[in-house]
Amino acid sequence: MALVPYDDSGVPGLKRFHDSLATYNFASHTIRIRQDWKQLGVAAVVWDAAVVLCMYLEAGGIDLRERSVIELGAGTGLVGIVAALLGANVTITDREVALEFLKANVRDNVPSDLHDKVSIRPLTWGRSLENFSTFDLIVGADIIYLEETFPDLLQTILHLSLEHTVILLSCRIRYQRDQNFLSTMKGHFTLAEVHYDSSTDVHIFKAQKKAPKEDL
Template sequence: MVNITDITPPRSRSASASTTSSDVALPSFESLAPPRPPTTKAEEETRVVVEGLGSDVRLKVDAGPGCGGIAWPAGEVLSRYIAYRHGIDPSHLRNKKILELGSGTGLVGIVAGMLEPSSEVWVTDQSMLLDLMEVNAELNFPASQTKRNVHTAELNWGEELPDSIPIKDLDMILAADCVYFEPAFPLLVKTLCDLAPIGKDIEILFCWKKRRKADKRFFAMLKKHFNQFTVEDDKPGAKEVYGREGVSLSRLVRKK
C-alpha cells in the first residue's frame, strides 16, 4: 500500500498544491490542469517516421488542451525503441495488454498497436484529450478493420483506476514526457504504484526529457517505490543521439 505522505513533496511557496499532511487529500489531476477548448483544425496534422513500422504515423495535434496535445521528443524516442525491439523479437508485444499513461496525441500506444495487431492497447489521458486520441487512432487504422486494437480511456493520475481497462491483466506500461508539471508529480507516482503493485510482473518503460531542476523531485519520490534502470538494448547509436537532446529511457521495477 502506498502512503500518500511518501509521495507528497514538501510544501513550498511555489507549490501551493502540495501538502505534508496525510489528512489532506491530494488535489485531482483535472483541478491542477483545467481543460481548455480544443483548437484543432483540419490541416493541423503531422507525420512521425518510425523505422520498422512500414508507414508514417499520422497525428492531429492540438495546443488547446495544453502541452499534452502535441508530439514531444520522448514520445518519438520511446516509439522508435519499441519498434526496434519488435523488429528483433516480436514476442515483446505479441498478445500483450498495454497501457500508455499521459498519451496526449496517443503516439506511443498507437505505434505499439500498429506494430503488433495481436496486442490490446489503451491510450489514456484527461477527458479533454480523449477526442484527439480517438481521431488519431482512427487516422492510423483502416475503417475496414473489424476490431481496432487501440482503445481510448480517461485516466486521471492519482485517482481511482478506470474499470474499462483490465488493470490486473496488464503486461506493459508505457510513459513518455510525463514529467513536466510539478504539482502532478505525486499523482503520477501514486498511479504508477497502483498499476504496478508489489509482486506484479509488469514491464514499465519510462522516457522523459530533462528540462528543469524541479524534475529531480519527481525522481526522488519515484525512488521510494521503484528501481530505475537505463535501457541499454536500443538500436546501436540511438541512445547517444537522443541523449544529446537530454532525453533518457529507463525501465522501472517496483521495489519489494
C-alpha cells in the same frame, strides 16, 4: 499532459508545432498525427520524448506482441498507436477533455483489423483507479514535468503495476524536481536508464516494482 495554450512567440524551435499534421514512419506504417497547438496546447502536439520512445519500441526494446499496454497522458496518442501496430493490446488514456482529439488520431492511424486491440479511456491520475486493472507495460512520454501531479502519478503507476510490469518513462530532465520524482520512484521500483538520445536530450527510464519484503 496538461491541455493548456503555450505562448511560443519568439521561440523558433516551437514553430513546428503549428503544423496541423506531423508525419512519422513506424512499424511499416505512415502515421499522420493531427496537431492543435493553438486550441489545445502542449498535449495536442508531438514532443521529442514520444518519438524517441516509439523508436525504442520499434527497435525491439521490449516484446510487445499480445502484451497489455497502457499509455498515460497520451496527448496525441502516438506512442499507443505505435504499440498497437507492433502487436500490443493497448489502453490509451488521458483526461476527458483530450479524448475526442485523441480518438481522431487513433481512428486515422490504426487499421480497422486492429481496432479491437485499442481502447481509449479517460484517466485522471490518482482518481477512480479502481476502474483499471494491472498491465504488462506502462508507457509515458514527457509526463514528468508538473510537480503538483507527481504524487498522483506515482499512485497511479503503483496501482497499475505488478512485479512483472515494465514501466518505460521517456523524458527530458529539465529541473531538479524531475530528478526528485525519479528518486521517489526508487523507493518502490528498481529504476535504470536504458536509452539516451543525445540529439534530443531525451532519456528513457525503465522501472519494475520491487518485491515486498518478507516479515522476519
